[in-house]
Amino acid sequence: MLDCVVVGAGLAGLSAALELVGRGKQVVVLEARERVGGRVESVLHDDQVIELGGQWLSPGNDAMLDLVQQAGLELTGPADGVLLIRSQGTVYRSEQAPDRGPSLSPFEMADLGQGVLRFRRLADRVVNDGAWALANGVWLAQPLIRWVKANLRTPAAQEAFGSVLRAAQGDGIEHPTLSQALAMNTNGTDLESLFAVSGGLQQRRVVGGLAQVGAYMAAQLGESLRLGTVVTRIEHDEHSVVVHTAGGDAFPARAVLVALPPWLGQRLEYDPPLPSWREDVVRRTSPGNVIKAMVIYSEPWWRASGLSGQMSADEGHVRVTFDVSDPDGPGVLTGFFEGIEAVTLSKRTSTLRERAFVDDLAAVFGDDAHRPHVYIDRDWAAEEFSRGCHGAHFSPGVWSVNGQLLAEPQGLVHFAGAEYAARFNGYLEGAVRSGRDEARAILRELA
Ligand SMILES: Cc1cc2nc3c(=O)[nH]c(=O)nc-3n(C[C@H](O)[C@H](O)[C@H](O)COP(=O)(O)OP(=O)(O)OC[C@H]3O[C@@H](n4cnc5c(N)ncnc54)[C@H](O)[C@@H]3O)c2cc1C
Known part of the structure; x- marks a missing residue:
């Protein structure tokens, strides 16, 4: 019998599995997608790495920064130059450095x-x-x-x-x-x-993409990792669990770690069912709505005018953009459709979203934004195995009264992920810390 089945190979599941394997435990990691990383994903476009999900690390993200170092990866900071502010019909060319915040x-x-x-x-x-x-x-x-x-x-x-x-x-x-x-x-x-940008959330990113961190972790798991394996049902009692997959396989184990966001973890069938209070809390915990969009240009043309590629707006579809070009690579600007904008634009075609994105860029950076470019976006709410991002929204009273209880195991069924983290909740750092913490709880239980 396995010591533990880990459901989900996002950064939380991978971190937990490595912690368990490092202590000599027999582990299998079941991942629905044909890749690891979950809400961290890169795609290649003409050899250019495009990051569709989580990307930035900030000071205090010690677990993540340590992983980046272990994987031998390089970090790059925010682009130099002037921040542009679009507000009430006017674009201000702020002479502030991008780390000084909005111009008020x-x-x-x-x-x-x-x-x-x-x-x-x-x-x-x-x-x-x-x-x-x-x-x-x-x-x-x-x-x-x-x-x-x-x-x-x-x-x-x-x-x-x-x-x-x-x-x-x-x-x-x-x-x-x-x-x-x-x-x-x-x-x-x-x-x-x-x-802030300097010292703030959007400070540093990994050259070549953060997905390399997931790949580095997955490589250490070797055959313990099963991709393309959708978990559907978990039977559990006080002695053991059996984890069932859509393909008809069953994995008996001494414990299971459900490393999925709460709204997906709740979709699994549990036998016996989890307590009703848990269902109630999760039902009132919904994911955010974000479409991450990117445009690739042959070069970062905005830099010639001293611009950082960063803008902040209180109008338009896109409220914030960043220059995410790799050193010596083509020019890449990224931005987000968020909240109600994302809900509305998700019902439109990619061509319409592209127009909305590029028109907003042009309104701030000028007509050069219309130069030949490639547009790519990712609607995270439409992803079957994510159903939203970045993190969870708790309805009134849920977090203050019951939020922390969510992370507590139900018998041999444990939970981990960015949304369960006591610190850095909803972030990469929270995912890694939560995965490792819960793995240690399982190790204590197995001892
Ligand atoms: C667009 C975007 C931008 C972001 N930007 C940042 C950022 O800059 N900095 C930051 O710190 N954070 C950022 N985040 C948040 C960060 O990416 C997440 O908090 C983190 O990746 C969550 O990791 P996780 O392991 O908890 O969950 P997930 O990554 O969601 O992992 C869950 C895994 O479970 C799998 N799965 C789902 N259902 C099943 C099933 N039934 N059976 C088996 N497997 C299943 C999924 O495929 C997935 O691999 C961003 C997220 C997005 C989407």
Whole structure:
């Protein structure tokens, strides 16, 4: 009998499996797709690596940075140059370096600063004063937008606050609750980091693509890894589990680790069923909606005008773009359709999305954006084995009351993944940490 079956070969499943195999355990990893990496994926276009999923690492992502180093990969920073801001019909050529944040008037900047400070204090209070958080659960479950409007006075600062959250979560301030946004702030990704590029979330990426990290991990697993194997059902009792696949195979084991995002983990059939509270929590936990789009040009032409390729907008379909060209490679700009834009554009053709993307680029960077180019996008909500990204949205009250319980095992059925992480929830770093932590819990159980 196997010691453990790991379901899913995203970074969480791969990290967990390596931890278990490293301690001499018999493990099999079952992955539905014909590739590893899950929400990290690269494709090649004319020898150019295009990253369709998770891409950036930030300071504090120690587990990820360590993996990058172990795999012998190189990191590259954000492009130098000027950030452009599109706001209320005007494009501002900010002479600020790209790491200084959005261009606001001193008054608006002060407003934003005090709003961020209040938000930060509230986040600290939720962490440090559990009794207060419990007593104020209903107030914390208010829509974030209501809190933002009551605490930031200027529309520009409110918009800037929303843009940052939209870029980070795939949704603006319209949908999440205050407690959900605070949870993001306390789990390792504070708002100040989100605003920054240098020292912030979009700081570094791997030359040649982050998918190489997944490939490096998979290579160490060898034959333990089965691709193209969809798990459908898990039987479990207090002694063992049997994991069933769509192809009719059954894998008996002493434990199972479901390393899938909660909304997919819940789709598996469990016999006996998992407790009803768990079903209820997961039902009220939905994935974000993001379409990641890229255009490839023969060279990074924007650099000749001193531009970084980075823009931030409070209008249009695309609110943020980045230069993700590899050193000495062609020019590649990436950006996102997020939230309601993603939902609307997912129903349109790729040609219409391309037009929306390139027209928005042209509105900011000029007509050169219309030069001959190649457009590629990936609608993560349409992916059968992802059904959304970047991370989870918890309905009012869910995270503050039951969120952490989600990560607890149900007998021999364990759970891991970016959405279960106590820190860096929803991020690559959270996936790796969660996978390793849960593998250690399984090792203790097996001892
Ligand atoms: C467009 C995009 C941009 C992002 N940008 C960043 C970023 O810049 N920085 C950052 O830190 N994070 C980013 N993220 C988030 C990051 O990619 C994820 O948090 C992380 O990859 C999640 O890893 P995971 O292992 O928890 O889950 P997943 O990667 O979702 O892995 C789950 C695996 O399970 C498999 N699976 C699903 N169902 C079954 C089944 N029934 N049977 C067997 N296998 C199954 C899936 O195929 C998948 O391989 C981004 C995500 C996206 C999509």
